[in-house]
Amino acid sequence: MKLVLLFLTLLGLLGCSNKSAPAPVGITADAETQPVTQTGDVADDPAIWVHPDTPEKSLIIGTNKSGGGLEVYTLDGTTIQTLPDGKFNNVDLRYGMTLQGIPTDIVVATNRSDDTLAIYGIDAGSLTLRPIAARKIETLPKSYGLCMYHSPLRNAYYVFVNNKAGEIRQYELFDDNGSVNAKEVRRFAVASQPEGCVADDELQSLYVGEEDAGIWRFSAEPDAPDTRTLIDSTREHLVADVEGLALYMLPQGEGYLIASSQGNSSYTLYDRRHGTYLGSFRIVDSTIDGTSDTDGLDITAAALGTRYPFGMLVVQDGSDLPSEKQNFKMIRAEKIFEALHLPYKQGIQ
Ligand code: CA
Ligand code: CA
Ligand code: CA
Ligand code: CA
Ligand code: CA
Secondary structure, three states, X not given: OHHHHHHHHHHHHHOOOOOOOOOOEEEEOOEEOXXXXXXXXXXXXXXXXXXXXXXXXXXXXXXXXXXXXXXXXXXXXXXXXXXXXXXXXXXXXXXXXXXXXXXXXXXXEEEXXXXXXXXXXXXXXXXXXXXXXXXXXXXOOOEEXXXXXXEOOOOEEEEEEEEOOOEEEEEEEEEEOOEEEEEEEEEEEOOOOEEEEXXXXXXXXXXXXXXXXXXXXXEOOOOOOOOOXXXXXXXXXXXXOEEEEEEEEOHHHOEEEEEEEHHHOEEEEEEOOOOOEEEEEEEEOXXXXXXXXXXXXXXXXXXXXXXXXXXXXXXXXXXXXXXXXXXXXXXXXXXXHHHOOOOOOOOOO
């Protein structure tokens, strides 16, 4: 498999495949988190939480899949909380779920130690996460990727979980006396191993990365048919594995979808509304090392203070230097759009 990947990567570099893709442009990182403490493939997926009043106090939440659960970082990359609650793979969050009348920001992760949903509430005052699951919520065997969805039609909160067999399940979250409980509401599948996914709340869409194949768009609504649209494939601009997916959300359906094209350590960008491919970029070495083999990523269009006026991209780096461990890199979002000559403005989340 490694040899095949190497061959495909070489083909890509020689221009024998991905014919329509221009070479990725290079941009540089602006900050990085502390490395994880263990060596090996440990860090996986980030989520950016935007503080309601003081954007500089926003947080980056990263998974540790070797048992370290979640690491919580400030925007300058300092670890401020560690929740070593299991082998966590993917993490996502949504704002304002009402629990006993109190709007609560909710973080959910796949816990691969016991195939359950790990659920936390964020306290904006103390900048801490606290466990908030009503019970041990089992999902599907060998759970893997995860993303959240807030339906604007139902004002309901959902979690999508997938596994390496391609199964995808949708769970609805509900208030259980101030804790969060979940029930399964939908099952569907893709043909081979998925992982990265992201939901577009405003447009009621779910994007799923099928690692060897490409990016699919489904409806995110629980009663929708499982019809799907192929947005891009490993025959076009992506080099397997297709990994993290995230959305740069601008008003009225504008903005961008971004994907980790792990096989050539680059990132692809698409128009959010139509799914049109717009270009590729890499994060190259500067005073901060560049990124490679990225698993998860997240992006926000919200202004995060003067350093990140048009939001922030966060990507997992498979090899941090000089630590030789793994970490997450932070990039001013507008650098992507300037490098690819694309319009941008400030968004909300
Ligand atoms: Ca990895
Ligand atoms: Ca994530
Ligand atoms: Ca993967
Ligand atoms: Ca690196
Ligand atoms: Ca570094």
